[in-house]
Amino acid sequence: MRTLTFAQALNEALKQEMRRDPTIYVAGEDVGVYGGIFGVTAGLLQEFGEDRVRDTPITESAIIGSAVGAAAGGLRPVAELMFIDFIGVALDQLYNQAAKMKYMFGGKARLPIVLRTTCGAGMCAAAQHSQSLEAWFMHIPGLKVVVPSTPYDAKGLLITAIRDDNPVVFIEHKMLYGMEGEVPEEPYTIPFGQADIKREGSDVTVVATMAMVHKALTAAEELAKEGISVEVVDPRTLTPLDVETIVNSVKKTRRLVVVHEAVKQGGAGGEIVASVVEEAFDYLDAPPKRVAAPFTPVPFSPVLEQAFIPSVEKIVAAVKEVVA
Amino acid sequence: MSIEPENLLWMYTTMLTIRRFEEKVGELFAVGKVPGFVHLYIGEEAVATGVCAHLRKDDYITSTHRGHGHLIAKGGDLKLMMAELFGRRTGYCKGKGGSMHIADVDLGILGANGIVGGGPPIAAGAALAAKYRGAGQVAVCFLGDGASNQGTFHEGVNLASVWKLPAIFVVENNMYGISLSQTRSMRVQDIADRAAAYDIPGFVVDGNDVIAVYEAAGEAIRRARAGEGPTLIECKTYRYRGHFEGDPMIYRTREEEEMWKAKDPIPRFQAKLLEMGVLTEAKAKEINDRIVAQVEEAVRFAEASPWPALEELLEDVYTVAA
Numbered sequence: 001m002r003t004l005t006f007a008q009a010l011n012e013a014l015k016q017e018m019r020r021d022p023t024i025y026v027a028g029e030d031v032g033v034y035g036g037i038f039g040v041t042a043g044l045l046q047e048f049g050e051d052r053v054r055d056t057p058i059t060e061s062a063i064i065g066s067a068v069g070a071a072a073g074g075l076r077p078v079a080e081l082m083f084i085d086f087i088g089v090a091l092d093q094l095y096n097q098a099a100k101m102k103y104m105f106g107g108k109a110r111l112p113i114v115l116r117t118t119c120g121a122g123m124c125a126a127a128q129h130s131q132s133l134e135a136w137f138m139h140i141p142g143l144k145v146v147v148p149s150t151p152y153d154a155k156g157l158l159i160t161a162i163r164d165d166n167p168v169v170f171i172e173h174k175m176l177y178g179m180e181g182e183v184p185e186e187p188y189t190i191p192f193g194q195a196d197i198k199r200e201g202s203d204v205t206v207v208a209t210m211a212m213v214h215k216a217l218t219a220a221e222e223l224a225k226e227g228i229s230v231e232v233v234d235p236r237t238l239t240p241l242d243v244e245t246i247v248n249s250v251k252k253t254r255r256l257v258v259v260h261e262a263v264k265q266g267g268a269g270g271e272i273v274a275s276v277v278e279e280a281f282d283y284l285d286a287p288p289k290r291v292a293a294p295f296t297p298v299p300f301s302p303v304l305e306q307a308f309i310p311s312v313e314k315i316v317a318a319v320k321e322v323v324a
Numbered sequence: 325m326s327i328e329p330e331n332l333l334w335m336y337t338t339m340l341t342i343r344r345f346e347e348k349v350g351e352l353f354a355v356g357k358v359p360g361f362v363h364l365y366i367g368e369e370a371v372a373t374g375v376c377a378h379l380r381k382d383d384y385i386t387s388t389h390r391g392h393g394h395l396i397a398k399g400g401d402l403k404l405m406m407a408e409l410f411g412r413r414t415g416y417c418k419g420k421g422g423s424m425h426i427a428d429v430d431l432g433i434l435g436a437n438g439i440v441g442g443g444p445p446i447a448a449g450a451a452l453a454a455k456y457r458g459a460g461q462v463a464v465c466f467l468g469d470g471a472s473n474q475g476t477f478h479e480g481v482n483l484a485s486v487w488k489l490p491a492i493f494v495v496e497n498n499m500y501g502i503s504l505s506q507t508r509s510m511r512v513q514d515i516a517d518r519a520a521a522y523d524i525p526g527f528v529v530d531g532n533d534v535i536a537v538y539e540a541a542g543e544a545i546r547r548a549r550a551g552e553g554p555t556l557i558e559c560k561t562y563r564y565r566g567h568f569e570g571d572p573m574i575y576r577t578r579e580e581e582e583m584w585k586a587k588d589p590i591p592r593f594q595a596k597l598l599e600m601g602v603l604t605e606a607k608a609k610e611i612n613d614r615i616v617a618q619v620e621e622a623v624r625f626a627e628a629s630p631w632p633a634l635e636e637l638l639e640d641v642y643t644v645a646a
Contacts, residue, residue, distance in 0.1 A: 072450060
C-alpha cells in the first residue's frame with residue numbers, strides 16, 4: 001500500500017469529503033493561500049475556491065462562532081483553530097454555544113462542526129503553543145474528542161468527524177504531521193469510540209494517545225527484549241471513550257499504565273484509570289500508574305522541553321514498576 | 325415610506341402580544357410558577373417588531389437573555405414558549421432550555437442566549453450559510469448595549485463586514501448593562517458610531533418608535549438581501565422592568581423611568597394608528613381582548629402540560645446517526 005504523511009492523510013480526507021459534499025467548507029487562519037501553517041489544507045483553495053476555503057482574520061471566536069451559525073444554517077464547517085492553546089480566547093463559542101445548543105434546544109439543533117486543531121510539545125514553541133488540552137474538551141457534554149496517532153487513523157477519523165452531526169474537536173499532534181504510514185486511497189471511516197490495539201501483549205496494558213502511542217510502542221519493543229509483553233491500546237477518541245476495550249485488555253493483563261503528554265493533574269489518564277478501577281478493580285494485580293507531564297507550563301528550552309515530555313524511559317520504568 | 329395597513333396592524337398586534345405575554349410572565353414569576361431567571365422585554369417591543377416585520381420565515385435571528393420579544397415577533401408560538409418557561413416537556417426545548425435558551429430552528433430562531441455577546445459570531449455564521457445558499461436570506465443579530473463591549477461583537481461584525489455577509493446587527497440600547505449605565509461603560513454616545521470601525525453603515529434610531537425602527541431595518545435588510553453587506557442599527561430604548569424580575573433598580577431614578585414611560589412605544593403607536601384611521605378604539609379593544617385570551621390559553625396549556633420524564637435528562641446531548 002502507498003504511504004502518506006499524517007498531514008497528507010488529513011489533506012486527502014478533506015479533499016475527498018469536499019468533493020463528495022458541497023456543503024462542506026473550510027475556514028480558519030491561513031488555511032487558504034498559505035495552505036495551513038502545517039500544510040494540512042494545501043491545494044484546497046485551488047481546487048474548491050474562496051467560497052469553500054475561507055481565510056479568516058485572526059478571530060478565533062468568530063471562526064468557531066461562525067461555524068456554529070453556519071452549521072445551524074445547514075452547512076458542514078470544518079473550522080481550524082491554529083493551535084489548541086488559542087481556545088482560551090474563543091472557548092465560549094465552543095463550550096457554551098456549539099456543545100450545548102442541541103440539548104438546550106430540546107434536541108432540535110443539528111450542528112455538524114469539525115474543529116481541527118494542533119496540540120503538543122516538541123518544537124520549542126513554548127507555553128502558549130505546545131499544550132495538550134484534550135481533557136478540557138472531555139469535560140464538556142455535547143462535544144466529541146478525537147486524538148489520532150497514525151496517518152491511517154487520521155484519515156479515517158477525520159472523514160468520520162466530517163460526517164458526524166455533532167461538534168467534534170479533532171486534535172492533531174504537531175510532531176506527528178511528518179510521520180509516514182500506509183493509507184488507502186479510497187475514502188474510509190473509523191467509528192468513534194472504538195479503541196485500537198496497536199500491539200498485543202499479555203503482561204501489562206499501556207493506554208496511550210497521539211504521539212505517546214509511538215513512545216509506548218518503542219517502550220514495548222524494549223521491554224519485549226526483557227521478556228515483558230506489553231499491550232498498547234490507543235483509544236483514538238476520548239469522547240466517546242471505548243472503556244470496554246481498555247477494561248477487557250486489563251482483565252487479560254491485570255496491569256495498567258496510562259500515558260499522555262498532557263499534565264497529569266486533571267488529565268485524561270485520571271478518567272481512564274478511574275473507569276478501569278470502577279469496572280475491573282478485582283482484576284488488578286498492581287496499582288495503575290500514569291505517565292504524564294509534570295504540573296508546569298510547557299518550557300521553551302529544548303533541554304527543559306524534553307524533560308517535560310514523557311519519555312520512553314519513563315514509560316519503561318512505569319511498566320517495570322507495575323509488573324514488579 | 326408608506327406602509328400597508330395590514331403591516332401596521334401586524335406591528336401593533338405583535339407589540340401588544342409581547343407586552344401582554346411579558347406582563348403575564350412577570351405575574352407568574354412573582355407567584356413562583358416560572359422558575360429560574362426571567363428578563364422581560366417590556367418597553368422594548370418596537371425594536372423586535374419593527375425589525376421582524378421585514379423577515380421571512382427562512383431568515384435567521386439570534387436573540388439574547390431578554391429574548392421573548394424577538395421570538396414572538398419572529399413567529400414563535402405562545403403556548404410552546406409559555407410551556408418552556410414553566411419547564412414542561414411540551415415547551416419549545418422540552419423543558420431543557422428555559423427562558424434564556426428558547427429556540428425554534430424551523431423559524432430561523434437560533435436561540436435566546438444566556439451569554440451576553442454570544443450571538444454576533446453565530447449570526448455571522450448563519451449569514452454565511454445564507455450567502456452560500458444564495459436564496460436571499462438574511463441573519464439578524466439582536467444584542468444589547470452591554471454586549472457591544474464584548475470582543476465577540478467586534479469579531480462577529482468584523483467578519484460579517486470583511487466577508488460582506490447579509491447580516492444586520494441590531495443593538496437594543498436600553499442604557500444599562502444590569503446596573504452599569506452606558507455612560508460608565510463606554511465613551512461613545514452612539515454605539516452606531518462603532519460601525520465606522522468596520523466600514524459599514526450605522527444608524528441611530530428611536531427604538532420606541534416602531535415606524536422609525538421599521539424604516540431603518542427595511543433599508544438594512546434590503547442592503548443585505550442585495551448583497552451589499554451588513555448594517556449596524558442602534559435602537560435607543562428603555563426597559564421598564566429591572567434587568568431581571570426582582571431587581572431592586574437602585575441604579576436609576578424613578579424620574580428617569582417616568583420620562584421613558586411617557587415615550588411608551590405602544591400607546592404612541594396606537595395614537596398614531598387611531599389618527600391615521602387604521603385603528604379604532606373598538607378594534608383596539610378587540611385586538612387586546614384576543615391577545616389576552618391567547619396568553620391565558622398559553623398559560624392553561626403550560627399548566628396542564630406534563631413535566632419532562634426523568635429519563636429525558638439523558639437525551640438530546642448528541643445527534644445519533646440515523
